[in-house]
Amino acid sequence: MSIDSASVLAALAIVAVMVFSLTAAAERSRRHASRERQLRRATIELGELSSALDELDDEAxxxxxxxxxxxxxxxFTNPAFAAFVRDQLAQAPGAFDDKFDEAKPAEEDSELADALQATLRTRPDLVVAFVRAFSAAISAFAERWPECTPYVEPLRRQILAHPAAEARRVVTLSNRQVAGAAPGLAVAA
Incomplete structure (x- = not known):
């Protein structure tokens, strides 16, 4: 049996297809493993969120x-909010870079800030639990919906310095999403 050039070309083509298929399968496997790690981290953060919320369930x-x-x-656990953030980022990548336009804190900002300050003096563990809940919710959101990271990263940096203002920022944005999806369902921020 002699080997002709057509047979060699066919064999090379088969090998090339096999190499391509194996490379593609390895890449898919790598992406799935990466996504699985992200979702595992999100699950851990959701557990942390639950723990922090349990700590806040206190009379004080x-x-x-x-x-x-x-x-x-x-x-931060609402898929519709993630879709809203993703859509906003797709339309305008810097959509969440700027702060809200209000020059002074809103009344509830002050109320929350005052509550955080007063609680810090009497029960600092509750303020820590509040910030832990906020931080865990953000981390779970980023791991579950990594395409929303451009929104989440600036927020992570701000929550320790301005927890009341950043909390209102997220709630206001979430209310805009809810109001857009179903007018009348948004909760006052």
Missing amino acids: TPAVMLVYALRLSDA
Whole structure:
């Protein structure tokens, strides 16, 4: 049996297809493993969020802190909010770079900031739990919906310095998404 050039070309083509297929399969496997790690980290962060919310379930926790903690948890675990953020980022990549236009803090900002300050003096563990809940919710959101990271990263840097303002920022944005999807369902921020 002799080997002709057509047979060699056919064999090379088969080898090339096999190499391409194996490379593509390896890449898919790598992407799936990476995504699985992200989702595992999101699950851990959701556990941290749940733990922090349990700590806030205390008679000494001011109502405004509880309300914001729950609103933040709802926003950052809501697939519709993630889709809204993703769509906004697709339309305008810098959509979330700027702060809200209000020059002075809103009344609830002050109420939340005052509650955080007062609680810090009497029960610092509750303020830590509030910030942990906020941080865990953001981290879970970023791991679950990595395409929303351009929104999340600036927020992560701000929550320790300005937890009340950043909490209101997220709740306001979430309310805009809810109002756009179903007018009348947004909760006052």
